[in-house]
Amino acid sequence: MGNTQTVIFKNKPVITGSYAIVGPKEGDGNFGEFFDYVMKDDSFGEDSYEKAERKMIEQAITGAIQSAKIKPSSVDLLLAGDLLNQIISSSYAARQFNFAYLGLFGACSTMSESLAIGASLIDGGHFDNIVCSTASHFSTAERQFRFPLELGNQRPPTAQWTVTGAGACVLSKKGNGPVITSATFGKVLDYGINDVNDMGAAMAPAAMDTMLSHFRDTKTGPDDYDLIVTGDLGKLGSEILIDLMEDKGIKLGLNYNDCGQMYFTREQATLCGGSGCGCSATVFNSFIMKKLREGKYKRVLFMPTGALLSTTATQQGETIPGVCHAVVIESNVAKNSI
Amino acid sequence: MTEKERNEAYNKYVQNKIPKTRAWPSLFNSFWIGGLICVLGQGINDLLLLWFPSLAEQTAWTLTLIILIFLASFLTAIGVYDLIGKFAGGGSIVPITGFSNSITSPALEFKREGIVYGICVKMFTIAGPVIVFGIVSSMLVGLIYLFV
Structure with missing residues (x-):
């Protein structure tokens, strides 16, 4: 112990299903044709962007489970996280589902963090199906980390644009997939x-x-x-x-x-x-x-x-x-x- | 290499690597939009004095400011002022219209958190420091004026 950071999985957990949902700007981007769902407007029919972000995670989780062709009842655990304080998008989305939940915070590394933990848990033989998910929303991130949307300021050339979108996938002990x-x-x-x-x-x-x-x-x-x-x-x-x-x-x-x-x-x-x-x-x-x-x-x-x-x-x-x-x-x- | 040296070297390397803002185009846009806003203010003022010759000059200036503040607020609400700001930078931040935008935009943004905790509390998150420095410096000037 102490000289490796890597886990090599003997049982090779399978990614049996995946789903990605994005906002309209992202839909116009370079990966537009590959996404499962592109929202028509980034409020997603909700009265706050926080709720929209939550709804995206819910849809991503449901979509991934459908894509894996398993029943929601066979999911053992949800691993999810997001950028908002106290990871509310993930935790509030989790209450819609009837499976155990571990909230993660790894900022924008959450997708691989959840995959790494999920794969370890499945490889160890502890669970059969784990859903990994994360999301971010431009408008919720801007208000939490930066400025109001309508403020007339300029962005420095090093600035990046927070993606509005959620992704989820199902890790399974057995099945077809990568x-x-x-x-x-x-x-x-x-x-x-x-x-x-x-x-x-x-x-x-x-x-x-x-x-x-x-x-x-x-x-x-x-x-x-x-x-x-x-x-x-x-x-x-x-x-x-x-x-x-x-x-x-x-x-x-x-x-x-x-x-x-x-x-x-x-x-x-x-x-x-x-x-x-x-x-x-x-x-x-x-x-x-x-x-x-x-x-x-x-x-x-x-x-x-x-x-x-x-x-x-x-x-x-x-x-x-x-x-x-x-x-x-x-x-x-x-x-x-x- | 100590951690401090490593960090200094890294920061220096990053600074050299960062894409630079092209100063001249930004300055140019900033200058002409800022100038345009001032011309607009002067125009409103002249029109007020033309249409209402009985107005005192001081009152006309106050009315001009109110109109400019309203216009900027309105443009913020319909989602136009941030586009102007993106293009003009300091040109639309420095005039009073920028101040108006900096108050209206958080008020809009935090409406969802309610009137008291949202709009009223958050309204001054950006403009607050300007108001504090404005009041403090005017008090200092007032004191100097009193004794000198």
Whole structure:
């Protein structure tokens, strides 16, 4: 103990179902055609954006369960989290369902955090079906972390755009679908960045550390994956990660990309790209899952990052710690895979 | 390398890497929109004096301010002022219209939390410091004026 951060799953939990729901702007983005549902307006028929966010998680969870072709009654546990104070979106959504619930907070890394924990619980033989879910909403994040929507201010060039969307997937002991073969739990790293408009730079060191630990623990390298994808480092953050990895002697090639960087089109003017829990969650549960099911990707290293800040901490002058958890998903179960 | 040195080196590296705001286009847009708002104010003032010649000049200026504040509030409510602000930056923040926007926007945003705890409490989250500094500095100037 103490010299590995990685769990290698002997029983290879299966991702039997997935679902992604997004807002209209996200629907117009680069992944638009892959999402299961695009909302017509981002209030989703509710009288507050917080309720809309909650409703998105509920729909994502229900959708994922349907996609897994299992009965809701056979779900044992829900692992979910979001960005709002006291993770209200997840907890309030959980009361709609009749299964046990563990609330998680890993900021924008929640998708891989829930997958890593869920896969560990299933691999250990403790549960049969676990739902992992997370969401974010542009308007709820703006009011909690930044400014009122109608304030006429300018965003700095490093700013990112919180994705309105929720993703969910079902992990099962058996079934058909891509499998989770290993997970690397990340350390919290803080390189002294205190600019809340530059989360990419704050989180990139955590991504580097988790990636290095993962390669060390699994004895793999960047070339062993069809896709290495971070969550929402954005344009700047992913460039920084490439530099940081190069300093450590590892060259990330064309198989590396970042969900946030890819999310929106150039015309959507989101500066450094998408961010938020929903960013990696919706890309993973739509595009990446589709490619894995089709076998276009054989092995994906999915490693969303989270900035573990709060407005209280930053207003008191604290710097921004980051965390990153990595999960390896494989499309087919080869005998001697990692 | 100590942690402090590492963080300093990293921050320096990030600063060099950050895409820079192109200053000249921002300054230009800021200047002409800001100027336009001032021209609008002058226009309203001139019209008031033209239409109501009996108005005292001081009253006309007060009315002009009220009209500008109302217009900015209205544009905020219909979702236009933030677009102007995105384009003009300081040009639409510095004039009194920006002040109006900074009060109306949180009032709208936090309406959902109720009149007292939402609108009334949150209304000054952005403009509050401006009001505090305004009052404190006017008190200081008043004191100086009293004794000098």
